[in-house]
Amino acid sequence: MTSNPIQPRHVLVGHTNWIYDAVFSPDGKRLATGGWDHVIRIWSTDSGKLEMTLRDHSTEIYCLAFSPSGETLASGSANNDSAIRLWNIANGTLLSTLTGHQNVVHDLAFAPDGERLASVSYDKTVRIWDWRNARAEMVLQGHEKQVESVAFTPDSTALCSAAADTITKRWDARSGKLLAEYPALLPWAHTSAFSHDLSLLAVGYGHRPPGSRRPKGMAKVWNLSDRQVLHTFHGHRNWIYSLAFSSNAQQLVTGGWDGSVKLWDLRRGVETSSLENHIDVVRTVAFSPDGRHLVSAGYDQRACLWEIQ
Known part of the structure; x- marks a missing residue:
């Protein structure tokens, strides 16, 4: 796992309530965010500047x-x-x-x-x-x-x-x-996502270990073709509330109720990075189409753009 803290390339501020989703345009040049303030904002991923507001x-x-x-x-x-x-x-x-x-x-x-x-x-x-x-x-x-x-x-x-x-x-x-x-795969999940080719399903949820009062986050990655669990990931200090595959399905990103964002290598089944900047629930995560960047956003009303390659 990365030992040096990674800082966001841009922190996008402007929403006045929770951000519930953030998506990259197909060319990766724009980012759209939307949430509980009823507004969509379109940002430049290069400059981090707001380009458009849709109401x-x-x-x-x-x-x-x-x-x-x-x-x-x-x-x-x-x-x-x-x-x-x-x-x-x-x-x-x-x-x-x-x-x-x-x-x-x-x-x-x-x-x-x-x-x-x-x-x-x-x-x-x-x-x-x-x-x-x-x-x-x-x-x-x-x-x-x-x-x-x-x-x-x-x-x-x-x-x-x-x-x-x-x-x-x-x-x-x-x-x-x-x-x-x-x-x-489970009785209930807080979030789920498919890989680009629909061969994999990832689900995120929280479970309470025996003797603990606080739930811990867990993600499972399931191979749909043979209906087998490929990976089970632990590490979040509370529920996993968002997750996404990279376009080549070699990485998974998870966002949690604990405010952290974690990257997982699906070939080796290990955590590779933990990104810490949010001060509240991370409600949405997404990779850029080329896999070089990701976005995380949530209840702190900010979207963080990260450079990961």
């Missing part, structure tokens, strides 16, 4: 996703609105609003071919949208708990969704047919 949400923003071209940003909101908004990033205009979910929109994913947008919600559904025409194509049902994460396969033909009970489902992206269901 139209009337409730908390839970999730963000860039289209593959980087020209459009999707944002999903809380249960007083439960809408998805699509933004033109060139000029900051609102393109359309997608409605249909009945509770928090918790995660969004564009298909790599750019044709479809998938959303998942606390209403236990997965929805697939023809986003350019602001039209719902299908509603996928079957999860029994709130759905927390979604991702498409690289060829855009299938997608996977994971619920809070860690039951994962694989769907045909065109027909909506259920292709496979993977049994629960």
